Amino acid sequence: MKSALLEEILNQYRLKCEEINSVINSFRDKLQDETEYSIICELAYAILAAGSSAVSAQRGECAIAKIYEKLHNMDEQEISAVLKAAGCRFYNVRGRYIAEALHKLRTFSLRDEIKRRLKNKEALRDFLVENFKGIGYKEASHFLRNIGVFGLAILDKHILNSMVELGVIDKVPERINKRSVYLELEKKFIMLAERLGLTVEQLDLLLWSRKNGRIMK
Structure with missing residues (x-):
């Protein structure tokens, strides 16, 4: 592992x-939302962020939030029309995934299901991957981080390229x-984060901002 680069990264963190x-603290209370508004919006964001930019996904999430009722x-x-108007990529496919997720959530509370499975985060992530189209391991980890379930890595291309670089x-x-x-x-x-004395969430946002110049969810 490249010690000089690790020290540079720690300096950037400081x-x-x-x-x-x-940003991390802003995620912490979303599981307490009794209306599930925050959870549904973050699930949509995770679906929209796959293979797209964070900016585009946030536009889509904002559009979804406006018509949530x-x-x-x-x-x-x-x-899909709402996503298209918001400038989202793959709006037809993503619209279908979101519609199918909402249909499935008529039968159970996602918030309650997440809380019930919190003791085993990997199994919780498996549940999301198995039950929601458009959600893979990266997207499930992203969704869970954004609602305050910490400790899972969001291995997107920027993080993986940073791991190669290091x-x-x-x-x-x-x-x-x-x-x-x-x-x-x-x-x-996770071992890299521990070596640096950072949480998984801190290291993720740091490395992501190092590649993009911005700190975004």
Whole structure:
């Protein structure tokens, strides 16, 4: 592992720590939302963020939030039209995924299901991957982090490229969404965070901002 680069990253954290921790703190209370408004919006965000930019996903999330009161009565085409107007990529596919998720959530409370499974975060993530289209291991980890469930790695291209740069891994694997591959990479990322004395969430936002110049969820 490259010691000089690790020290540089720690120096960057010292400069950005206040903003990073402020963003992390903003995630903490979302599971307490009795209306599930925050949870549904964050699930939509995670679906929209896959293969897209954070800025585009946030535009889509804001559009979903604005029509939340009637969202559960909207069909796939209506949701896709909202996403298209917001400038989201793949709005038809993402609209279908969100509509199907909402249909499934008529039968149970996602907030209650998450709380029930909190003792085993990996199993909780597996549940999300198995039950919601458009949600892989990265997206499930992203969703859970954004509602205050911490300790899982969001292994997007920026994080994986940083791991290569730091000498943590030799190259970015081709099949990142295979469970065994994801868990092995996640273990290495968690060990890196521990070596630096940071939480998984702090290191994620730090490395992401290092590649993009912004601290965003």
